[in-house]
Amino acid sequence: MTEDTFFTDAKTQKKKPLYQPNSIYSPHVSYHYNPNVGEYHYGVKHPMKPFRLMLTDHLVIGYKLYEKMDVYIPKPASRDELLNFHSEDYVDFLQKITPDNLSKYSNLLKDFNIGDDCPVFEGVYDYSKLYTGASLDATSKLISGASDIAINWSGGLHHAKKSEPSGFCYVNDIVLSILDLLRYHPRVLYIDIDLHHGDGVQEAFNTTDRVMTVSFHKYNGLFFPGTGNVDEVGVGKGKHYAINVPLNDGIDDESYIRLFKSIMDPLITSFKPTVIVQQCGADSLGCDRLGCFNLNIKAHGECVKFIKSFGIPLLVLGGGGYTPRNVSRLWCYETSIMTDVTLDSKLPENIPFRNFFNPDCSLHPNLGDKLDNKNSRKYLENVRTKILEQLRFLNGAPSVQMSEIPPDFSKLSKEEEDEINELNNEERMIIDAKDNARIGELEA
Numbered sequence: 001m002t003e004d005t006f007f008t009d010a011k012t013q014k015k016k017p018l019y020q021p022n023s024i025y026s027p028h029v030s031y032h033y034n035p036n037v038g039e040y041h042y043g044v045k046h047p048m049k050p051f052r053l054m055l056t057d058h059l060v061i062g063y064k065l066y067e068k069m070d071v072y073i074p075k076p077a078s079r080d081e082l083l084n085f086h087s088e089d090y091v092d093f094l095q096k097i098t099p100d101n102l103s104k105y106s107n108l109l110k111d112f113n114i115g116d117d118c119p120v121f122e123g124v125y126d127y128s129k130l131y132t133g134a135s136l137d138a139t140s141k142l143i144s145g146a147s148d149i150a151i152n153w154s155g156g157l158h159h160a161k162k163s164e165p166s167g168f169c170y171v172n173d174i175v176l177s178i179l180d181l182l183r184y185h186p187r188v189l190y191i192d193i194d195l196h197h198g199d200g201v202q203e204a205f206n207t208t209d210r211v212m213t214v215s216f217h218k219y220n221g222l223f224f225p226g227t228g229n230v231d232e233v234g235v236g237k238g239k240h241y242a243i244n245v246p247l248n249d250g251i252d253d254e255s256y257i258r259l260f261k262s263i264m265d266p267l268i269t270s271f272k273p274t275v276i277v278q279q280c281g282a283d284s285l286g287c288d289r290l291g292c293f294n295l296n297i298k299a300h301g302e303c304v305k306f307i308k309s310f311g312i313p314l315l316v317l318g319g320g321g322y323t324p325r326n327v328s329r330l331w332c333y334e335t336s337i338m339t340d341v342t343l344d345s346k347l348p349e350n351i352p353f354r355n356f357f358n359p360d361c362s363l364h365p366n367l368g369d370k371l372d373n374k375n376s377r378k379y380l381e382n383v384r385t386k387i388l389e390q391l392r393f394l395n396g397a398p399s400v401q402m403s404e405i406p407p408d409f410s411k412l413s414k415e416e417e418d419e420i421n422e423l424n425n426e427e428r429m430i431i432d433a434k435d436n437a438r439i440g441e442l443e444a
């Protein structure tokens with residue numbers, strides 16, 4: 001810690017380093033950010049503000065964290081790269097639709113789930129290619145071994161589906177990254193600590209045992225996206241390889257960290273991933289515009305630090321987060337965890353938009369006491385027990401033929417197809433309800 005025990009004169013203060021090294025061990029970290037991605041606008045009233053990415057980058061630069069990482073300005077993903085997961089008709093649609101020609105394609109808008117959540121805004125296709133390009137660039141550095149940890153805060157858009165956008169996400173950069181990783185890695189672990197269920201990623205890999213998806217999120221059946229109950233465990237060969245941790249409002253630092261570690265530790269030991277993808281959605285923080293948890297920045301970061309401690313190659317992605325000043329604080333703090341330094345909790349003096357962080361100008365404002373914790377010890381213990389029972393079915397890590405990769409989505413058995421269709425039908429039935437629930441959020 002950098003707690004001062006006495007006052008320093010102005011000159012010493014000026015020379016004080018912005019961070020202190022934590023340990024001798026430091027993995028090779030890379031940071032993948034194309035500044036253009038922060039320039040897009042979903043719309044004035046829309047809670048998703050790509051501006052939060054620019055704010056994050058200002059903090060990372062302000063603390064000089066670039067000195068501790070390889071910094072890349074990635075190029076946008078190509079159309080062909082998007083087609084590795086997304087359907088051609090959907091990518092065609094994204095490519096041609098603009099706010100000006102909406103009326104010409106009005107018949108397609110409903111088919112492609114365009115609405116208040118996922119509006120057509122200026123440059124939506126270019127924006128999607130930018131954040132996806134950064135995730136794919138980060139992935140390639142992990143695959144080549146150039147990086148042990150690769151960070152893309154503009155990525156992590158976990159709701160996008162094969163043929164439609166969902167929950168502010170148009171292209172699923174996570175699925176595309178995991179598909180690339182599967183060419184070289186036998187087992188990929190995906191961890192999602194966004195407030196919302198990581199449904200798009202779970203759905204894409206629901207039938208394979210090569211990707212284990214784990215999502216911690218608010219769940220009550222109606223809260224967006226409506227899925228993610230503890231009994232969703234995967235299908236066919238992927239059965240038991242999807243883990244869902246449904247939580248109630250107001251979960252606090254201590255219970256979240258305890259639950260997270262007590263699940264992730266045995267899970268990593270038994271699944272033995274060769275690479276981990278961590279989605280760090282910031283809407284699980286307390287005081288988030290769309291949030292309902294009580295987490296502080298240090299608690300969120302503690303989960304990321306815990307995963308890093310396993311020393312397995314790690315792709316670190318952003319995700320949700322709708323109070324830009326806290327999103328940027330969190331992701332800057334988590335960048336410091338990855339680069340193994342301790343930041344002064346007082347924000348650097350000369351960063352742009354410093355007034356956004358008034359009045360405290362601290363990296364660690366108190367976000368943790370706004371809501372009652374509706375997660376009793378008994379409830380959390382019950383969830384944990386169910387999940388640990390599920391781990392017993394794993395029978396050790398699956399060993400795989402690398403020729404199976406990437407998973408062929410078209411080669412499902414009839415039984416698996418039926419099971420998926422049934423799940424999709426159920427999901428359709430709750431879509432109206434969850435869209436209605438979302439309208440309230442958008443007007444907030």
Ligand SMILES: [Zn+2]
Nearest residue numbers: 194196283320
């Ligand atoms: Zn979210």
